[in-house]
Amino acid sequence: xxxxxxxxxxxxxxxxxxxxxxxxxxxxxxxxxxxxxxxxxxxxxxxxxxxxxxxxxxxxxxxxxxxxxxxxxxxxxxxxxxxxxxxxxxxxxxxxxxxxxxxxxxxxxxxxxxxxxxxxxxxxxxxxxxxxxxxxxxxxxxxxxxxxxxxxxxxxxxxxxxxxxxxxxxxxxxxxxxxxxxxxxxxxxxxxxxxxxxxxxxxxxxxxxxxxxxxxxxxxxxxxxxxxxxxxxxxxxxxxxxxxxxxxxxxxxxxxxxxxxxxxxxxxxxxxxxxxxxxxxxxxxxxxxxxxxxxxxxxxxxxxxxxxxxxxxxxxxxxxxxxxxxxxxxxxxxxxxxxxxxxxxxxxxxxxxxxxxxxxxxxxxxxxxxxxxxxxxxxxxxxxxxxxxxxxxxxxxxxxxxxxxxxxxxxxxxxxxxxxxxxxxxxxxxxxxxxxxxxxxxxxxxxxxxxxxxxxxxxxxxx
Numbered sequence: 001x002x003x004x005x006x007x008x009x010x011x012x013x014x015x016x017x018x019x020x021x022x023x024x025x026x027x028x029x030x031x032x033x034x035x036x037x038x039x040x041x042x043x044x045x046x047x048x049x050x051x052x053x054x055x056x057x058x059x060x061x062x063x064x065x066x067x068x069x070x071x072x073x074x075x076x077x078x079x080x081x082x083x084x085x086x087x088x089x090x091x092x093x094x095x096x097x098x099x100x101x102x103x104x105x106x107x108x109x110x111x112x113x114x115x116x117x118x119x120x121x122x123x124x125x126x127x128x129x130x131x132x133x134x135x136x137x138x139x140x141x142x143x144x145x146x147x148x149x150x151x152x153x154x155x156x157x158x159x160x161x162x163x164x165x166x167x168x169x170x171x172x173x174x175x176x177x178x179x180x181x182x183x184x185x186x187x188x189x190x191x192x193x194x195x196x197x198x199x200x201x202x203x204x205x206x207x208x209x210x211x212x213x214x215x216x217x218x219x220x221x222x223x224x225x226x227x228x229x230x231x232x233x234x235x236x237x238x239x240x241x242x243x244x245x246x247x248x249x250x251x252x253x254x255x256x257x258x259x260x261x262x263x264x265x266x267x268x269x270x271x272x273x274x275x276x277x278x279x280x281x282x283x284x285x286x287x288x289x290x291x292x293x294x295x296x297x298x299x300x301x302x303x304x305x306x307x308x309x310x311x312x313x314x315x316x317x318x319x320x321x322x323x324x325x326x327x328x329x330x331x332x333x334x335x336x337x338x339x340x341x342x343x344x345x346x347x348x349x350x351x352x353x354x355x356x357x358x359x360x361x362x363x364x365x366x367x368x369x370x371x372x373x374x375x376x377x378x379x380x381x382x383x384x385x386x387x388x389x390x391x392x393x394x395x396x397x398x399x400x401x402x403x404x405x406x407x408x409x410x411x412x413x414x415x416x417x418x419x420x421x422x423x424x425x426x427x428x429x430x431x432x433x434x435x436x437x438x439x440x441x442x443x444x445x446x447x448x449x450x451x452x453x454x455x456x457x458x459x460x461x462x463x
Contacts, residue, residue: 004031005032006025006028006029006031006032007028009024009027009028009031009032009073010024010025010028012069012073013028013066013069013070013073015367015368016065016069016367016368016369017062017065017069017367018062018355018362018363018366018367019062019353019355019359019362020057020061020062020066020352020353022350022351022352023055023057023062023066023350023352024066026053026348026350027053027066027070027325030050030051030053030323030325031070031074031271031323033048033050033051034076034268034269034323037268037321038268046320048321049307049320049321050321050322050323050324051347051348052323052325052326052345052346052347052348053324053325053326053346053348053349053350054277054326054327054328054335054346054348054349054350055325055326055327055328055350055352056327056328056329056330056335056349056350056351056352057327057329057351057352057353057354058329058331058352058354058409058411059329059409059410059411059413060355060409060411060412060413061352061353061354061355061412062352062411062412063275063327063352064080064275064327067080067273067275067325067327068080070271070273071273074271075110076265076269076271077103077104077106077107077110077262077265077266077269077270077271078103078106078270078271078273079099079102079103079106079270079271079272079273080275081099081102081272081273081274081275082275082276082279083274083275083276083277083279083280083297083301083326084276084279084280086098086099086280086297086300087296088296088297088299088300095300096297096300096301096304097300097304097310097311099272099274099304100272100304100310100312100317100319100322101310101312101313103266103270103272103317103322104262104263104266104312104314104317107262107263107265107266107270108258108259108262108314110262110265111258111261111262111265112253112258112262115253115257115258116249116253119249119252120249122248122252123245123248123249124245124248126248127241127244127245127248128177128180128181130244130248131180131190131237131240131241131244132173132176132177132180134190134192134240135176135185136169136172136173136176138169139169180237185237186236186237187236187237187238188236188237189234189235189236189237190234190235190236190237190240191232191233191234192232192233192234192235192240192243192244193230193231193232193233194230194232194233194243194247195229195230195247259314259315262314263314263315263317266322267318267320267321267322268321270322270323271322271323272322272323272324272325273325273326273327274301274325274326274327275326275327275328276328277326277327277328277338278328278329278330278331278332278333279294279328280294280297280298280301281294281298281328281330281334281335281337281338295339298338298339299339301342302339302342302345304319305319305324305342305346306341306345307319307320307321324345324346326346335349354409354411355411355412356401357398357400358397360396360397360400360401360412360415361393361394361396361397363412363415364393364396364397364415365393371416371419372388372393375419376388378427379423379426379427379430379438382430382431382433382434383433383434383435384426384430384433384434384435384436384437384438385436385437385438386423386426386438386440387437387438387439387440388440389439389440389441389442391441391442392440392441392442392444392445394442395445395446396415396418396419396422396445399418399445399449399450400414400415403418421448421449422440422444422445422448422449423440426438
């Protein structure tokens, strides 16, 4: 994230998301501001709070996709949670503070993976030595027998002068090492002693749900109380190498440093994407039923967004400088239906645009992971070449817009249903069509989809 400018962040998002330029700009600025804060003097750094964002837009316009792409783009702890999964204290459900515990867990995994990469060469060397010890156990050294005239059992000569040439054992070991590195012994089976992780499977029924608010991991606690067990497995060398390498990496890691760095990153670079925030907003005139806990969830989220200390199993984590990006459709409720204190903690609001017909066509054509490329790649695995012509793409975009206008508007998600319905027969017959080329033109699109559009009542259920 540190090297990316706002323009570069927007350009990267443009590769996957069509339109929504304003939302991309605001997210890019917010991400860059995290880096700018880190460069400021210490006396000013703590006073700079993140400017949280609310993205408003109907389903299928790209809110979740922006979050998903950000999670892959930034080298920072990132977690996406649904506000509708949380309940206030006293109700059965997830505790709001669990989002910070999840974020810290992700940060620990992120830092652990980075540190493992820095130790990978040492771990591989240690793994090769362990494999050599399994293939050719080292011979115990004979004690030196030095002449002692007072001891009848001692040798009658001094120790022999060691030769500079390697011994037969060393030569054999070096030959085996070359074969291991060349992969010539990958299929040979050996007995490997590995850690037994199966002893805790019976504890899974308890889970951590009841102890979430205490920051306690029940399985880890029980694991420390029980001694580590080992078991012997017969594995091929290529599989044993993977198992032993992971063990060596775990042994080389300093978990205290991992946790320290992870907590620091969580507090200073963490990003929480809070989806479906409109589901916890009480619409005007609503009362009773599930609404009874909605304001309670808002009140529980408020101190986390404002800045508080959350207890995790890795220690206390401060939320003062974590960036929160919220999103919601706000069809029934409005942003003003959130409690005023929570509204004030999201000063930046951006309205995402509804998708038009030309946007649907661009979504099918341009993104790196477009639906056309996905289906082309999947059918290519069966030896079938899929050729979707431009006029067919334009027709699918028109049909998508028309159905969205006349039924529920679910945005670009409608394209998934259209493509699946259009290619259903081809996907079914593909294993028997190896080597064939399938051309999708405008006539085929109309033939497959127009009959569905004409049946309005049925269409809204099928598409």
